[in-house]
Amino acid sequence: MDADVPLHLLLLVPLLAIIPLILFASRRLTPPESSGVARLPPGPWALPVIGHLHHLAGAIPHQALRDLARRHGPLMLLRFGEVTAVVASSPDAAREILKTHDPAFASRPVGPMSRLWPGLSLPDLFPSSRLAMLVSREPGRIKRCRREMLQIMDAVIQEHRERKAAGEGEAEDEDLVDVLLGLQEEVGSQHPLTTENIKFVMIDMFAAGSETATTALQWVMAELMRNPRVRHKAQEEVRRALAAHRRVTEDVLGSLHYVHMVVKESLRLHVPGPLLTLRQCRSPCQVLGYDVPPGATVLVNSWAIARDPAHWDAPEEFLPERFDQEQGGAGRDFKGTDFEFIPFGAGRRMCPGMTFGLAHIELALAALLFHFDLELPADVDAAGLDMTEEAGITTRRRSELLVVATTLVPVPE
Incomplete structure (x- = not known):
């Protein structure tokens, strides 16, 4: 056939x-x-269900993400459970997200992944799972904390209202709460300032502002104790500027140029919020030629960017003089225009408390340098000082910083 x-x-x-x-x-x-x-965008290999979470297990998140970016590129796509995340680890990627496509990334993720680390819970990873919500204790704990914070704020507001009604206190003694309550009476009904608004402004100012500033101050003090040359130079500047004074005031800060550079260099090496505040892609767009899916959580690793040897000389060294333009240093600043250095973010979602936080740090630092001679304990070597990070709401020091302070100028009562 x-x-x-x-x-x-x-x-x-x-x-x-x-x-x-x-x-x-x-x-x-x-x-x-x-x-x-x-x-x-590219990314590392993933596992079923958990996605890329195993790449971060037991590691400091921003450090692990920096190491992954070195292998997979400045823009990566990761998956944590059900949640898609895009990680930017270069100035160019940060510029496109925070400036070029700012409107597309202006949203914040609400609920899942709004607080990536620490305390990551099942509902964060599997937001669509009702079982995860039922099994996890995290939602109940968050509700209790919120209720307790609002009760504290209620008591503070009530105390200020009673004091004002009784005619106590002078105008110069007004604090933030008094100012907000006064504004509540002045603003029109079209845009009312509610008591609920006041509570959350207070929480933002005293929780977010104080935590980040305290963490930043710990790191700058640690770097000064590890670098005696820098500490003595900063101390000389403060004492020269305040020779005729008995206390540090805000109007003196403008003359403390070297102290300002010390704070900038510490923020470069030890940004309190290394992944900035999370953003969410709300419309299709391209970053570095890659498509970012709508709904993706976006992380900008400002810590990795500020330590990138492609953009910084000797990036792991503490050198405040790198910001001294008179000595040929870089003119970079943290006000959102130089994307190699963005500890406060950039664009319309840039940290609104930047000025408040900087004043807090510089006032406290200048006061310590003015009033005290500072040394490490005799049994602690400056070169061997533990500078290990610990992941948390902010990136703090893992170990306590012990300093011997000798009073030089008495602190006014």
């Missing part, structure tokens, strides 16, 4: 079999842009 089949038909059979293989191979080799498929 086979002898009756024409030769050309026999040759046609393998050709017909090869055609589907050619079509399949051509589709696989076609660039995603031309095939209509999203060109997503």
Whole structure:
């Protein structure tokens, strides 16, 4: 029977079999842009269910993400459970997210992943799972903390209202709560300042502001104790500027140029919030040529950017003089225009408490340098001072900093 089949038909059979293989191979080799498929950022290998979470297990998150970025590029796509995250680890990626496409990334993730570390819980990883909400204790704990904080704020507001009603206190003694309560009476009904608004402004100021400033001050003191040359130079500047004074005041800060550089260099090495405040992509856009999916949580690793040897000389060294333009240093600042240095973020979502936080840090630092001579305990070597980080709401020192303080100028009562 086979002898009756024409030769050309026999040759046609393998050709017909090869055609589907050619079509399949051509589709696989076609660039995603031309095939209509999203060109997503690269990333490491993932596991079922948990995604890329195992790459961060037991590590400081911003350090682990920096190491991953060195292997996979400045823009990575990661998955934590059900949640998609995009991580930016270069000035160019940060510029596109925080400036070029600022409106697309102006949203904040609410609920899941709004606080990536620490205390990551099942509802953060699997927000659609009702079982995760039922099993986890985290939602109940958060509600209790919120209720307790608001009760404290209620008591503070009530105390201020009673004091004002009784006619106690002078105008110069007014604090933030008094100012907010006064504004509540002045603003129109179209945009009312409610008591609930006042409570959350207070929480933001005293919780977010004080925690980050305290952490930053701990790090700058640790760097000064590790670098006696820098400490003595900063101390000389403070005492020269305050020679005719008995206390540090805010109007003196403008003349403390070296102290300002010391704080900048400490913020470069030890940004309190290394992943900035999380953002969320709310509309399709491209970053560095990659498609960022709507709904993705976006992290900008400002810690990794500020230690990148491609943009900083001797990035691991504490050198305040690198910011001294008169000595040929970089003119970079942290006000959101130099994306190599963004401890406060950039764009419309830049930290609104930057000025308040800086004044807090510089006033406290200048006061310590003015009133006290500071030394490490005799059994502690400056070069061997533990500078290990600990992950938390802010990135704090793992160990306490012990300093011997000798009073030089008495602190006014």
